[in-house]
Amino acid sequence: MSNHDPHIQELITLKTIAETLNESNELAPMLDVVIAKLLELTGLTTGWLFLVEDRGTHEFVASRNLPPALNRDDNEPMRCGSCWCLERYDDGRLKNAVNILNCKRLDNAVRYQWGDTEGITHHATVPLRSGSRRFGVLNVAAPGKLHFTKEELALLESVAYQIGSAIERMRLYAAEQRRADLFARLGEYSSALGAYASQAVNRAELTKQVMSLMGRYFDWPVAVLLEPIGNEMTLRALYSGGQTTLPHAQFPLPETARIRSGKGKVSADPVSAENAQRLADLLVEQGWISSITRAVAVPLAAAGDTFFGLLLIGYDHYGDAYRADMEVIEALAEHIGITLQRIRLEENRRELARMDERNRLARDLHDSVSQTLFSLVMMSKGVGGMLAVEPHEQKSMLQDTIHDIQFLSQSALKEMRELIMQLRPPGLEEGLMTGLKQYGERLKLHVSSHISGIQDLPRIVEEALWRIGQEALNNVSKHADTKEVTVVLTLQENDVELRIEDHGRGITKQRLNELTRDSIGLSSMRERAESLGGQFRLYSVYREGTIIEVLLPLRVRSTEKGGITDDPIVDR
Numbered sequence: 036m037s038n039h040d041p042h043i044q045e046l047i048t049l050k051t052i053a054e055t056l057n058e059s060n061e062l063a064p065m066l067d068v069v070i071a072k073l074l075e076l077t078g079l080t081t082g083w084l085f086l087v088e089d090r091g092t093h094e095f096v097a098s099r100n101l102p103p104a105l106n107r108d109d110n111e112p113m114r115c116g117s118c119w120c121l122e123r124y125d126d127g128r129l130k131n132a133v134n135i136l137n138c139k140r141l142d143n144a145v146r147y148q149w150g151d152t153e154g155i156t157h158h159a160t161v162p163l164r165s166g167s168r169r170f171g172v173l174n175v176a177a178p179g180k181l182h183f184t185k186e187e188l189a190l191l192e193s194v195a196y197q198i199g200s201a202i203e204r205m206r207l208y209a210a211e212q213r214r215a216d217l218f219a220r221l222g223e224y225s226s227a228l229g230a231y232a233s234q235a236v237n238r239a240e241l242t243k244q245v246m247s248l249m250g251r252y253f254d255w256p257v258a259v260l261l262e263p264i265g266n267e268m269t270l271r272a273l274y275s276g277g278q279t280t281l282p283h284a285q286f287p288l289p290e291t292a293r294i295r296s297g298k299g300k301v302s303a304d305p306v307s308a309e310n311a312q313r314l315a316d317l318l319v320e321q322g323w324i325s326s327i328t329r330a331v332a333v334p335l336a337a338a339g340d341t342f343f344g345l346l347l348i349g350y351d352h353y354g355d356a357y358r359a360d361m362e363v364i365e366a367l368a369e370h371i372g373i374t375l376q377r378i379r380l381e382e383n384r385r386e387l388a389r390m391d392e393r394n395r396l397a398r399d400l401h402d403s404v405s406q407t408l409f410s411l412v413m414m415s416k417g418v419g420g421m422l423a424v425e426p427h428e429q430k431s432m433l434q435d436t437i438h439d440i441q442f443l444s445q446s447a448l449k450e451m452r453e454l455i456m457q458l459r460p461p462g463l464e465e466g467l468m469t470g471l472k473q474y475g476e477r478l479k480l481h482v483s484s485h486i487s488g489i490q491d492l493p494r495i496v497e498e499a500l501w502r503i504g505q506e507a508l509n510n511v512s513k514h515a516d517t518k519e520v521t522v523v524l525t526l527q528e529n530d531v532e533l534r535i536e537d538h539g540r541g542i543t544k545q546r547l548n549e550l551t552r553d554s555i556g557l558s559s560m561r562e563r564a565e566s567l568g569g570q571f572r573l574y575s576v577y578r579e580g581t582i583i584e585v586l587l588p589l590r591v592r593s594t595e596k597g598g599i600t601d602d603p604i605v606d607r
Contacts, residue, residue, distance in 0.1 A: 044076075045186075045190050045193075047076065048073070048076040048077065048190065048194070049190075049193055049194065049197065051072055051076060052069060052072060052073065052076075052194050052197050052198075053197055055068055055069050055072050056069060056197060056198065056200075056201040057201075060205055060208060061205075062096075062202065062205050062206075063096055063097060065201065065205075066084055066096055066097035066198070067097045067098075067099070069097075069198060070082040070083070070084060070097055070098065070099045070173075071099050073175065073194055074099055074100070074175070077175070077187075077190070078177070079175045079176065079177045079180075080100050080155075080176070080177045080178060081098075081099065081100045081101060081102065081155060081158075081175065081176045081177065082098065082099050082100075082173070082174065082175045082176070083095070083097065083098035083099075083101060083105075083113060083173075083174050084096055084097045084098070084163075084171060084172070084173050084174070085121060085171045085172050085174075086163075086170055086171040086202075087121070087124060087125070087169070087170070087171045087172070089328075089329075092328075093117075093121055093171070095110060095113040095114050096171075098110070098113070101113070102144075102150070102151055102152045102153040102155055103150040103151045103153070104141075104144035104145075104149040104150035104151055104152045105140060105141075105144060105149075105152075107149055107150055112140055112143065112144065112149060113140065116139075116140075117139075118138065118139040118140055119135060119137070119138070119139055120135060120160040120172050120174065121172065124162060124169075124171075124172050129160070129162050129172065130162065131161070131162070131188070131192060132159060132160070132161035132162075132183075132188035132189070132191045132192045132195070133159065133160060133161075133188070134157065134159055134182055134183050134188075135157060135158050135159065135160050135174075137157075138156075138157065138158055141155060141156060141157075141158075153178055154178030154179050155176045155177070155178055156179075156181065157176065157180065157181050157182070158174045158175060158176035159174065159175055159176070159183040159187070159188060159191060160172050160173070160174045161173050161174075161188070161191045161192055161194075161195040162195065163195050163198050163199040163202065164195070164196065164199045165196065165199040165200040165202070165203040168199070168203060169199075170199050170202045170203070173191070173194075173195050173198065175191065209359075210358065210359035211359075213359045213360070214359045214360075214362065214363065217253070217359075217360060217363040218363060218366075220252045220253060221252075221363055221366060221367060221370075223252055224248055224249070224252040224253070224367070224370075225370055227248050227251075227252070228244065228245065228248055228370070228371075228374060229374075231244045231248075232244075232374050232377065232378060235378055237378070237382065237562055238375065238378050238379060238382065238562070238565060238566065239281060239558075239562065239565075241374065241375070241378050242260065242271060242272045242281060242375070243272065243279055243281055245260070245272065245371055245374070245375075246258060246260065246272045246273070246274040246279040247274070247279045249274055249367075250274045250277060250279065255348045255349065255350070255360075256275070256276075256327070256349060256350070256351045257273075257274065257275045257315075257324050257327055257330075257347075257348065257349030257350075257351075258273075258274040258275075258346070258347070258348055258349070259272070259273050259274075259275075259318065259323075259324070259345075259346070259347040259348075259349070260272040260273075260335070260344060260345070260346060260347075260371075261314065261332075261344050261345040261346075261347055262343070262344035262345070262570075263314075263344070263345065266287055267285055267286070267287055268285070268286060268287075268314070268317070269283065269284070269285050269344075269570060270282045270283070270284040270285075270286075270318070270323060271283065271344065273323060273324070275323075275324050275325070276325075282323065283551070283561070284321075284323070285570075285572060286321060306331075306332040306333065306334070306345060308331070310332070311330045311331050311332035311347060312329070312330050314330065314332060314345075314347060315327055315330035315347060315349055318347075324349060327349035327350060327351055328350055328351060328352060329349070329350045329357055330347055330348065330349045330350070331347070331348050331357050331360070331361065331364060332345045332346065332347040332348075333345065333346055333361075333364055333365050333368045334346075334368065334372075335368050335369075335371055335372040335375065336368070336369060336372045343371075343372050343375050343376070343568075346364065346367070346368040346371065348360070348364055379566060379568070382562075382566040383495065383566060383567070386495065386498075386499075386566065387495065390494075390495075390498055467492065467497050467500055467501060467504075467524065468484050468486055468522065468524055470501060471484070471501070471504045471505075471508065471522055472484050472522070474504075474505060474508060475508045475511075475512075475520060475522070478508060478509065478511075478512040479512070479518065480508060480511060480512055480518055480519075480520050481518050481519050481520070482508075482520055482521075482522055483519070483520070483521045483522070484521075484522045484523075484524075485521070485522070485523045485524070486523075486524045486526070487523070487524070487525045487526065488525060488526030488527055489526060490526035490527070490528075490531065490589070492526075492531060492589075493589070495567065496531065496567060496587050496589065499563045499564065499566075499567055499569075499587065500524075500531070500533050500585065500587065502559075502563060503533065503560045503563055503564065503571075503583075503585050504522065504533060504535060506556050506559065506560055507535040507560070507583045508520065508535065509556075510556065510581075511535070511537050511539065511581075514539075514540065515537045515539030515540055515580075515581065516539045516540040517537050517538060517539030517540070517580075519537065519538065519539075520535065520536070520537045521534075521535070521536045521537070522534070522535050523535075523536070527589075528589075529588060529589055530569075530586055530587060530588050530589055531586075531587050531589060532584060532585065532586045532587075533584070533585045533587075534582065534583070534584050534585075535582070535583045536580065536581070536582045536583075537580050537581055538579065538580035539580055539581070540577075540578065540580075541575050541576050541577040541578050541579050541580050541581055542575040542577060542581060543577045544577075547573070547575055551573075557573065560583070560585070564585050564586075564587060567587050567588070568587075568588050569585060569586050569587035569588060570584075570585070570586045571583075571584075571585055572584040572585075572586075
């Protein structure tokens with residue numbers, strides 16, 4: 036059999052290509068060399084290759100001997116626009132090697148006079164694949180060659196399959212390298228976050244550090260902490276452009292972007308790629324982040340129990356790097372969830388300790404100082420009665436003194452009772468709404484109260500609502516320039532909402548931004564709500580009034596085998 040036997044030549048070609056593919060683990064240089072070898076062995080003159088990562092997106096990665104009309108301006112004709120072969124590849128019609136009768140890029144080169152095509156008018160195109168995975172297209176041509184035979188197309192398919200298998204091998208190798216690198220970074224991140232969490236004062240500080248460290252240890256351009264609840268989304272924290280911010284922004288979610296479980300509640304299940312991208316697109320529309328090409332989102336769950344929201348990671352390039360990242364992102368989200376749960380439990384512990392201390396002080400003040408002052412008042416009254424039988428001169432002087440004693444002791448007793456009331460408000464003994472109404476009336480406000488639903492509130496929830504309500508009513512009294520205020524308490528099976536509304540002076544947008552950033556009172560209300568896994572919202576329109584809404588859960592979101600459950604919040 037002669038050396039020119041086509042079957043021998045085909046075997047030589049495939050053997051040479053296989054050896055070339057095994058010599059490198061760098062994709063771009065390997066593809067360039069392979070195209071050169073293929074042209075040398077087949078007698079063709081020109082070849083180029085596109086990698087397709089996502090439908091509608093392609094990258095021009097390698098070529099040899101492109102005519103001047105196609106390599107002008109750094110291969111601009113090859114980098115811009117689509118063509119017949121890529122369109123057919125995208126819609127699934129390009130399954131085997133085929134002859135291209137009319138090449139759009141070559142036609143445009145002639146039509147717009149881009150330069151010499153060196154006699155190339157047609158080319159063959161073949162999809163690159165390995166098993167069911169597809170990677171792009173390979174095109175080859177030669178001057179004056181109008182048609183490729185079945186045998187030539189079959190050889191090209193074999194070569195393309197070799198190239199596809201090599202691409203998959205290289206990507207798997209790169210993915211394993213990246214995964215190992217990311218897990219090493221995750222270890223460093225966890226150590227740094229753990230050291231900071233042990234000293235964190237509150238959840239807001241910890242959340243900011245969570246994102247800042249993410250930007251330091253990982254190469255993701257965008258990272259977002261979200262809390263989608265019902266038809267609203269709260270943007271808790273954002274890392275983008277090298278900066279970390281805590282927007283606490285809330286905006287409505289369109290129906291297509293809502294994350295729900297089967298019962299219509301927020302789900303701690305994995306987020307689909309489509310929903311993750313919808314959430315990212317919504318953030319782009321709202322102006323929080325610049326355009327990203329792909330997004331993934333995973334739930335923040337503390338050891339699979341408590342659902343805190345979502346961690347969304349955004350990429351600014353096409354490709355499947357996110358596949359290698361997913362395992363690390365899921366581990367990172369779980370670690371963040373555990374850390375946030377720890378700080379929340381610590382905040383709750385401190386709050387319970389403060390409540391116990393206030394109750395103890397209230398009892399001690401009542402049993403000691405309050406009783407002493409009361410005795411002083413009684414004694415001064417008794418002495419005043421005894422003075423009725425004393426001489427007139429001494430009587431006058433002592434009566435004045437006794438009068439002063441009575442006045443001071445009554446004032447002290449009044450102040451002490453008010454202090455006891457603040458430490459352990461008697462209004463809460465009669466119910467939250469009674470307590471808020473009485474508190475508002477002491478501030479000279481006319482409080483209109485409404486209650487919807489019947490539900491026993493856990494002590495910690497009732498205490499948080501009481502403190503938030505006190506602060507809100509104080510703000511109305513001091514700043515709203517109105518005496519009318521409406522307090523609405525809505526009790527449901529799984530949550531409670533407190534709404535305090537006035538139609539007073541309102542707040543300008545500029546002032547509202549300043550208060551959101553600097554006000555200790557607003558920060559305190561928000562932190563109290565968030566420490567229990569709730570939400571704090573403030574709406575205000577200048578000269579129309581202000582609304583404060585607080586939504587607190589009565590049940591903790593949990594995931595167990597068999598689905599999502601709700602565990603009641605209990606006082607410990």
